[in-house]
Amino acid sequence: MSKARTPAPAAPAAEEALAPRRNPDLVGHGEAERLLLEAWNSGRLPHAWLIGGTPGIGKATLAFRFARFVLAQEQAGDSLFGGAAPVTSLHIGPDHPVFRRVASGGHADMLTIERQRDEKKGRLKRDIAVDDVRKIGPFLRRTSAEGGWRVAVIDGADRMNLSGLNAILKILEEPPPGALLLLVSDNPGGMLPTIRSRCRKLTLKPLAEETVIDLLGQHRPDIAADDRPALARLSEGSVGRAIDLADAGGLALYREMIGLLSDLPRLDIVAAHAFGDKLTRKQDDGMFETATELLVWWLARFARSLARGSWPAEVVPGEAALMTRLANAPNPNVRSLERWVEVWEKVQRLFARAESANLDRKQVVLNALSALETAAA
Secondary structure: OOOOOOOOOOHHHHHHHHOHHHOOOOOOOHHHHHHHHHHHHHOOOOOEEEEEOOOOOOHHHHHHHHHHHHHHHHHOOOEOOEOOOOOOOOOOOOOOHHHHHHHHOOOOOEEEEEOOEEOOOOEEOOOEOHHHHOOHHHHHHOOOOOOOOEEEEEEOHHHEOHHHHHHHHHHHHOOOOOEEEEEEEOOHHHOOHHHHOOOEEEEOOOOOHHHHHHHHHHHOOOOOOOOHHHHHHHHOOOHHHHHHHHHOOHHHHHHHHHHHHOOOOOOOHHHHHHHHHHHHOOOOOOHHHHHHHHHHHHHHHHHHHHHHOOOOOOOOOOHHHHHHHHHOOOOOOHHHHHHHHHHHHHHHHHHHHHHHHOOOHHHHHHHHHHHHHHHHO
């Protein structure tokens, strides 16, 4: 997610601490760690793992944690088939030489593939370059510099194009001995079935709300304590998204958006125009993207709540009353659900077209709000 404002002074240090290759801690994923340890201790470690889950919950942190563990075990003299005695933790401390070399990107037996930064646009490129992916095969097939494993991590594996995916498939079809490939993906289902079938799948669950609140307090004390529960709820178990939203002013935008929707079924036109002006004042500050993502998220949340027949815990005060009014009754009916699912789909398409066809952004916002007004009438 793009960031709309300069982070507070505490943010850079926090981002450094949370960067997967430099983060020694893994919170909330004890079961995933147990499964990796079980595979290691069995002496039959799968050569490829597909680590999936929603963005910002710790998938890459787990991948680097496991990579450090494997490389450190080799340094300690354990065989390629697991240690002599069962190991009970993947933790490798920051003072360990393997940790330092992985953190700096200087370990000869580890390769990290990820999206590169587009310096002209000032953001990450859309896809992982296929030439970078093709480095993995020769790397995994060469002799280990330290006589142990060679480990490759693809952070954002769902960002590979078809050529990149085919290059990975060739490796998976004939995996070299002593090679470990860790694929980190926000959307494992979108990858080639032939790749998924050749990997051991490990799906991480979103973090508990209390865990996100604690992590925000630990790593971003500059975020007001009263805002942390709302950000945790808004991020749905993703500390990475919670931090992005905090830096982008997402919570303030969300409060403003709920306030605007609270006027439905009659939309305050003056307020709607002011909101549209605010989102489109600067084309490159990310505010439009943040607000439109939040509106689509809220509509999906509302539709799911209609299907369940109950409202979720509020992110900000007034949401439950708004949902009740828009549903026309405390116990929503099928007709109401269908209407709001259609609105959600329409708004999604509208925002997607704004991006692809370079439409007038303010008019797109007004059209989306008008769609909500019509549905609420």
